[in-house]
Amino acid sequence: MKQVFLFKLHGENKADKLEEIRAQIKGQIADGVVVFGGETEFIGVFSEPPEPRPLLPVIAPDVLSAVPEAEGLEISLMRRRIERVSLAEMKAAIAAGRGREIIRPRDEFEIKLDTGETVTAVCGGYIGDRRARFIFKDAHKRGVMNDEATNEGGYFKSKGRKHVLENIYPHLPPELRAVIEPRPLVEIIGGEKVEYSDPLWLPSATDVFGPREWWPEEPDSVQLEIFKTERGRVKELDGETVIWWLRSPRAGYSSSFVSVDADGTVNGNGAYNSLAFAPGFDL
Numbered sequence: 001m002k003q004v005f006l007f008k009l010h011g012e013n014k015a016d017k018l019e020e021i022r023a024q025i026k027g028q029i030a031d032g033v034v035v036f037g038g039e040t041e042f043i044g045v046f047s048e049p050p051e052p053r054p055l056l057p058v059i060a061p062d063v064l065s066a067v068p069e070a071e072g073l074e075i076s077l078m079r080r081r082i083e084r085v086s087l088a089e090m091k092a093a094i095a096a097g098r099g100r101e102i103i104r105p106r107d108e109f110e111i112k113l114d115t116g117e118t119v120t121a122v123c124g125g126y127i128g129d130r131r132a133r134f135i136f137k138d139a140h141k142r143g144v145m146n147d148e149a150t151n152e153g154g155y156f157k158s159k160g161r162k163h164v165l166e167n168i169y170p171h172l173p174p175e176l177r178a179v180i181e182p183r184p185l186v187e188i189i190g191g192e193k194v195e196y197s198d199p200l201w202l203p204s205a206t207d208v209f210g211p212r213e214w215w216p217e218e219p220d221s222v223q224l225e226i227f228k229t230e231r232g233r234v235k236e237l238d239g240e241t242v243i244w245w246l247r248s249p250r251a252g253y254s255s256s257f258v259s260v261d262a263d264g265t266v267n268g269n270g271a272y273n274s275l276a277f278a279p280g281f282d283l
Contacts, residue, residue: 087283091179094283097129105225108137113171124207124224124280131181132283133224135203139237139244139276140168145257146271151249154187156194158271160202160245160257164279169200181282186220200279205248205258207280208233209266215248215258230264237276243269244276 093102120137145160182197206221241262250256256268
């Protein structure tokens with residue numbers, strides 16, 4: 001059936017301007033991206049002949065009931081259009097293996113922290129069919145990985161991990177914390193395998209760049225779709241591009257962790273340097 005997009009025009013518009021706006025919107029719809037100005041308001045879309053067209057797929061009640069804590073919080077997904085969706089609905093769809101019907105890689109939503117700050121989470125990709133991985137779109141705060149130039153103890157015992165868990169994670173909305181899936185993490189520290197899980201974490205070097213000789217093998221990680229270009233790895237803080245931390249110790253160096261330079265390329269920095277943080281979480 002033919003889709004009909006309904007818009008409301010604000011103000012007085014002459015006939016020649018209406019035709020111009022109509023042509024502009026028609027071209028944008030064909031491209032898959034619609035940009036609204038102050039004169040235009042999107043009302044809805046329906047099929048012809050008219051029939052209901054839900055923005056979200058139907059989610060079985062028994063699946064939705066598995067995450068009741070998050071039912072009250074709605075978020076706006078930013079992609080080709082804005083949709084209102086609750087975290088419970090998103091979580092239930094992901095848990096049912098149908099997450100891509102609601103949120104896809106590079107889709108974003110805003111998170112209001114209890115500090116009054118707002119951060120944006122971007123979907124980095126899926127791990128299997130039932131786990132979606134999100135990363136802060138831009139950096140949030142600065143800090144060191146350790147007070148001294150050492151990566152001894154790995155990320156597991158680092159001051160950077162403590163900062164993420166104690167100074168960032170508690171400020172996330174309780175509805176979001178209720179549906180986060182702790183991420184299993186694996187490190188070889190002092191020749192021994194250490195396994196643990198965190199609800200909020202710094203991305204690994206493999207998450208961002210894929211496997212390389214710069215860091216040890218990371219079996220808990222796979223390169224995310226959003227990081228496959230240098231531009232996708234660039235982050236800002238206070239309007240400026242910044243160097244940001246990854247949780248991977250740099251192989252062959254006892255003083256450094258891997259970092260992402262302001263241009264999206266790989267580098268290493270002494271653990272005592274104050275760089276930006278851009279943590280992630282799983283749903």
